[in-house]
Amino acid sequence: MASQVARVLVQLRDLILKGEFAPGERLAEIPIALKLGSSRTPVRLAFSSLEQEGLVEPSPTGGYLIKRFTSQEIADAIAVRGNLEGMAARLVAEHGPTCEFLQLLQECLDEGDRVLNKRSLDYDDSASYIEMNDRFHQLIVEGAGNAALARAIDLNNRLPFAPPSATLPMQQTSGEEGREWLWHAHQQHHSLAQAMERREGTRAQWLAEEHVQIARMNMVYALERPETLRLIPAFKLVTDAVG
Amino acid sequence: MASQVARVLVQLRDLILKGEFAPGERLAEIPIALKLGSSRTPVRLAFSSLEQEGLVEPSPTGGYLIKRFTSQEIADAIAVRGNLEGMAARLVAEHGPTCEFLQLLQECLDEGDRVLNKRSLDYDDSASYIEMNDRFHQLIVEGAGNAALARAIDLNNRLPFAPPSATLPMQQTSGEEGREWLWHAHQQHHSLAQAMERREGTRAQWLAEEHVQIARMNMVYALERPETLRLIPAFKLVTDAVG
């Protein structure tokens, strides 16, 4: 079994992102330690990690509070992802992608095509697309071969709603319209892959940067519709949802 | 007095960046706790923070090791800073900088001009320039008004050699040549400020991105000259210095 700290960290992060705590709520060590079946020490370590991740903030009087997020902060984090992924795509294009890299990318594209060719999307299709989308974005990050860049993207993706697939589950609700936006996003994947293959660095950078506009749009769309809280519970952490 | 954890964290980070530990060396809790006058608990918390910062890595057998850095990783981190600061400069330009912002920027420019107008640079001049340089870069980051971006830059700057002024102390050794490069860098500051004032977003972005090439050049220069270890002790953490 992994360490207590690792287990507590994963479970606690999950609870927060599932919206089990209210924004601004105080996180008391003892109840959480009891709930997760450990002592206070691993919980304290996990709090410290969550603070670095930005999910939790230290209270002036000691202890930690659940962080509140504004829609502006989310849009900011998505914009940062666009910038960093744009840099990654440019680096891949400039270095010249390997055959193996292009092969793996092609598998993602094929998988996306397969899902989107279906008439309607069930839950499994959506899950497949999300898995593929994460893989696609991760491939580019790793393909860039820049450790600091990979780190920066990873840290930014720890913020809720910032990761590539954070708002994708929403597409399920919006019926035909959702599928069309998914198709649009996947066409951008195709273009981006082509740009990298042709070593068109500037084009790849711009495409990757533009690509996050869809995530941003999804976020705005979701915040306007409280019923999407069921699909993306973490939106409970956003404090200016309706205002 | 601040908490034990905060104190231990600061002191320990300082020791590591001063090169007091060898790269790859194991960090034992008890000796450090004794050395810094606390118990093991705050030291453990500090280790955890240093791991997030990237100064220390978990050992597979438990505990932590001093992280080794390669010159490639340093160059990567500097490139990431260029990209992020480029984005920040572009945002400032696009939003239109306030009068107050331009005023503060101008003070930095004037201070740099003042220092560089002197015949030769003594220690105080160098310190003034470094302080001004940090202030200049920080102004742009804050002026961008993007919290996630500020966070990403801050986290990246925790890596040794990545911050704007990390390699500046080196300019002291290189005599007249060093002053000329400093002058060159400061001209870039002038151009960047002008671009932001004129709301030339693309130009500002490119200038900020290009600006880090000087830092990269300084890094390469320093790694070729072991005598610079006196000025930038953290270079002891670089493991491919001579090879």
Add this chain to the structure above:
DNA sequence: CACATCTGTATTGCATGCAGTATTGCTTTT
């Protein structure tokens, strides 16, 4: 009736004890 103060309670931050495990150095054998 409102406000301030005081007391009891809960919680944090830190130190330390304990069990499990890796490591080191010595001894023994080939």
Add this chain to the structure above:
DNA sequence: AAAAGCAATACTGCATGCAATACAGATGTG
């Protein structure tokens, strides 16, 4: 003399005790 095995040591990870502190509720006063 080198290598393997074993024992002693040291270290990590976790639980818990304790003191200091913040918080809440009740009580007293203006």
